[in-house]
Amino acid sequence: MKEVDVILRHLPDRDTVKELICQVGFLKNFLNFAKSNKIMMRVCSLALIGIMSVGVSIAAAGITLGLKVNYAGAIIATIKNSGVFDTARKIAVDHIESSDAESVIENPSFSMTLTVSNRLDSAVTVADAIIENTGDVVKAAALNVNGERVACSEPEVITNLLEARRTEFDIEGAQNSSEFTDDVETVGGYFLKSEVTGKEELSSVIESLEVKTVSVITSDTEIPFSKETVKTSKQLIGYSKVTTAGQNGITRKTENIEAVNGKVVTRTELDSIVVKEPVTQVTTVGTAISTASPAQRSEERSAGFICPLKRGSFVITSYYGDGRNHKGMDLGADKGTPIYAAAAGTVISSGYEGDYGYSVVIDHGNGYKTRYAHASALCVKKGQTVSQGDVVAYVGSTGYSTGNHLHFEIIKNGSRVNPVSYIGLD
Ligand SMILES: [Zn+2]
Structure with missing residues (x-):
């Protein structure tokens, strides 16, 4: 069984204590009466035994006189004497992180009380109670930079702001490690309310801290x-x-x-x-001017056509095909250069024909036709027969054309074929 329990058991309740005090007063009177009354001496000695037994029982229970401490409107402790409070005050002042701490400790009032000696509060306990009951004191944290206090606020507020500042320059997606270049620490303690740093000031103090960030980024x-x-x-x-x-x-x-x-x-x-x-x-990219077999090209060369422009009067500006579904050959020449019939035949068309501009078509009668397009002028009429080498038109740039040239086509059984071998330009 604990010692405290034993004491509690022996502790007289309020009524008993009152009764004891009454008994003491009664016995005093009784003793005075007994002194003047020898007859009563025997009775007195019996009473003394009673008084002594009461005293013994009070001492056994550890009952003692004490002081109730009334501080800031509350009973905060029971102490042996006012010296305990003075000590407690010093301890409390030491615990408060301010040079003005002394000024906020209020003066207590004391009232006598009977208590159990083991229940008397120590100076340390009273100091805690003083701090807890002093309205101007708060539990907070100091922000120290290089050992010097620069601010004071709620620990959580400081911690959150510090963490936000420390990680402010972290690079997203990188492995970051960051730290303040100064020695930054927070120390919990008791502070004066009046010395707590305002939110804005705290933010600006923390934002002024220098942060070194090391990031490994891929x-x-x-x-x-x-x-x-x-x-x-x-x-x-x-x-x-x-x-x-x-x-x-x-x-x-x-x-x-x-x-x-x-x-x-x-x-x-x-x-x-x-x-x-x-x-x-x-x-x-293609480099061929014809995809025909050597045998086929030889056959085409001997099909009986001549080049419609005189050698030396033109340059080949575009071959058949030419990556743009070009179904003829373009021979660039000056405007007015004579265009000759590639073979004898009958003119079946001579006039302006859309994209071809001024153009002539000759039917050679053996399944072959030839077309001469973009001419500047025409020399033959539809239905006219021509011999190989007759001038049928002059080079120009009519129709869909970007410069003076002859667009020459050979049509074999209705299909336009590659003229290059037919006219010996391969
Ligand atoms: Zn062309």
């Missing part, structure tokens, strides 16, 4: 693909096709970035690897 950069052209004689001049699509590669770089208040101080490359090689774009 980033990808594209490696642009290169381009390459491959020539093929299997396709006509003008043919162009992307045969391998280009793809950008990727370089993955890891860097260590040190910054102060977000301003980069050093940037060190830790690693750089190509995680994806670029793929070269390949464009295949």
Whole structure:
């Protein structure tokens, strides 16, 4: 059984104590009466025994006189004497983080009381009670920078603001470690309400702290693909096709970035690897002026056509095909250069014909027709027969044309074929 329980058991209740005090008063009177009354001596000695037994029982219970401390409107402790409060006051003042602490401690009032000696409060306990009951004192935290207090506020408020400031310059997606360059610490304690830092001031104090951030960041950069052209004689001049699509590669770089208040101080490359090689774009272009077989070309050469412009009077500006479904050959020449019938035949068309502009079509009667387009002037009429080498028109740029040239077509059984071998330009 605990000692406290024993005491409680022996502790007389309020009524008993009152009765005891009454008994003491009664016995005093009784003793005076007994002194003057010898007859009563025997009775007196009996009474004395009673008084002594009461005294013994009070001492056994540890009952003692004490002082109730009334502080700031509340009973905060029971102490042995006022000296305990003086000591407590000193302890409390020491515990409050202010040079003005003394001024906020109120003066107590005391009242006598009977109590159990074990129940008397110690100076340390009373100091705690003083702090707790002093309205001008709050539990808070000091923000110390390099050992000097720069602010004071609720610990949580300081902690949150410090954390926000410390991580303010972290780079998203990086591994960051950041710290204040100064020695920053928060110390909990008791402070005067009047010395608690205002919100705005606290924010500005914390925002003025310098932060060093070290970030390890990995980033990808594209490696642009290169381009390459491959020539093929299997396709006509003008043919162009992307045969391998280009793809950008990727370089993955890891860097260590040190910054102060977000301003980069050093940037060190830790690693750089190509995680994806670029793929070269390949464009295949045609170099052939004809895709016909040698035998076929030889046959076409001997089909009986001549070149419709005199050698030396023109340059080939576009071949058949030419990547744009060009169904004839373009021979660039000066305006007015004579155009000759490639073979003998009958003019079946001579006039202005849409995109062809001024043009002539001759039917050679053996399944072949020829067309001469973009002329500046025409020399033949529909229905007229012409011999090979007759002038049928003059070079121009009529119709859908961007410059003086002859657009020449050979139509074999209704289909426009490549004239290059027929007119000996291959
Ligand atoms: Zn053309």
